[in-house]
Every structure is written in structure tokens, then in C-alpha cells.
Amino acid sequence: MTEPGKSREAVLAVDIGGTKTACGAVGRGGEILVRHQVRTPKEGDAEVVFAAVERLVEDVLGEIPDGNRVVACGTGCAGPMKGLDTIVSPLNMPAWKDFPLRRRLEAVSGLPTFVDNDVKALALGEGWAGTARGVANYMSMVVSTGVGGGIVIDGRLLEGASGNAGHVGHVIVDPEGHPCSCGGAGCLEAEASGTAIAAITGRDPREASPEVVARTGRLVGMAVASVVNLLDLELCTVAGSVALGFGDPFFEAANAELRERSRLSFTQGASIVPCAMGATAPLVGAGAVGWSGLGVDVLHDR
Secondary structure, eight states: OOOTTOOEEEEEEEEEOSSEEEEEEEETTSOEEEEEEEEOOSSSOHHHHHHHHHHHHHHHHTTOOTTEEEEEEEEEEOSOEETTTTEEOOTTOTTOSSEEHHHHHHHHHOSOEEEEEHHHHHHHHHHHHSTTTTOSSEEEEEESSSEEEEEEETTEEOOOTTSOTTOGGGSBSOTTOOBOTTSOBSBHHHHHSHHHHHHHHSSOGGGOOHHHHHHHHHHHHHHHHHHHHHHTOOEEEEESHHHHHHOHHHHHHHHHHHHHHOOSTTTTTOEEEEOTTGGGHHHHHHHHHHHHHTTOOTTTOO
């Protein structure tokens, strides 16, 4: 119970993806206080998509529990992105091309706003309050509408030259493979994402055959092995509707492929595991972006 005259602090968390958009309030320990979710509009221009985000933000801010004060907004959005004002151009959201997401969210919420790639955000959340807590070197992935990743090395989130490090969805897993939305071909995203599975099989991923599930797991394991061998990682945590929906057969196939392709002495113990936070993991990650923006070292200062 909050003492009279005092309030707990929380951040507004926004997770924007090609299939769904979620918004909530996340406390200092990673707890979700309020949560709303809608399908991301597939039709319409940039303003139609942002209107859905704006409604969610307003709904959540109107439901903050008594005794809690919202101090910032943290956002995870599909990339790539650029610029200090965080201009986003998600590959799986063509309505947003060079969209000024940070500025627009600040105008709606009235809060200091921080934006990062959605799966980099997931990686922060996983190390803060999830499966990778206490692990210094790991990768987090989403296998859903698209495929993305975030990487933590020596307890620090890897940023890269433009802030877009970790795009494991564009590791090549089949040189003769299908065209990818990035302009290449044979990328993991073009072979194993929900969008790719539907295009290749003509069926919703929820109706995937055991063979498709196994193939998807093998391809993810192949990509993870490349990253593990390159960066000396010990763990890969995976979220997303495709991976979590496929369940144990997916993870068994992924780990079998990882073991087959990670034969170096320092990579033989690496593993691929589901995110323990499940469907809430991306929202916790967005909250971690907000707290990090305020100067909290979420991977160490718990």
C-alpha cells in the first residue's frame, strides 16, 4: 500500500508491431500495471495506424492505478529506424515510411519519450525481468510477423553504428531462398516469419504442418548458430506468436540445429529457450526502454 502523499513511479510502455500494438504501464520492477492491445491496422495511411496507437495511449493513461505516477514513455517499434528523433520505417508496416514516432508520441503523452527497435527492447526486458536475468552475453529474438533480434554483450545492449544492431532476421539461411522485404533473398525473415510461412505454404502459420514447424525451427537454429559462433553467446531467448505458438517441436528442432552447427568449445553449451514472460515480454521490454531513457541501468541496477 502506498503511503499517504507518496506515489510509485511507472513508465508508459508502447509496443508496436506489424500484427498487434500493445500499451501499458510498467513499474520499476518490470511489473505490468495496466495493459491494452489491438490489432495494428493493415489498411490506411500513416495517420490511421498512429490513431490506433494514440487511442491505446489515452486509454492506458486514463486507467493508471491510484498511487502511481507515470514519469516517461518507453517504446519498442519494428525497424529499421534512424535519427535522434527516432524516425521509423518498419519493413512490415509500409504505411510508416520515415515516420517521426518519438515526436508524435511525446505530443500525445506529454511525457519524455524514448524509442528503440522492438526486439532490442525485448532483449533489455529479458535481462531485466525475464529469462536472461543474470546472463551477461545473450540474444533475444522474436519470430512472429517478422523476425528480429537484440544482443547483449558483457552486460550491455549492442547498438551498432546506427542503433540497429541485432537484425538476425536478415542473416542468410538459404542463398537460393525467397525474396525478402529488405531487398535481399534467403534471409531468415523471408523463410521463417509468419508472413513468409503464409506466402510459402498458402496457409495461416497456426495451421502449419509438423514439417513446416520443424523447418522453421531448423532455420532459426541455423541463424542463431551463426550469431553464437561469431559473438560467443551462451543463450538465445525467443518470443513471438510463431515460435511460442509452435511450441516444443519448434524449440527441439532449433536446438538440434544449434548443437549441430555450434561445435566450438565455447559454443557447445548454448541453448535456445522460450521467453518466460510469453506474450507480455515485448511490453516489459518497452518499459525497460523508458526506464533506461531515464538513466536507470536496468540490466544491473535492480
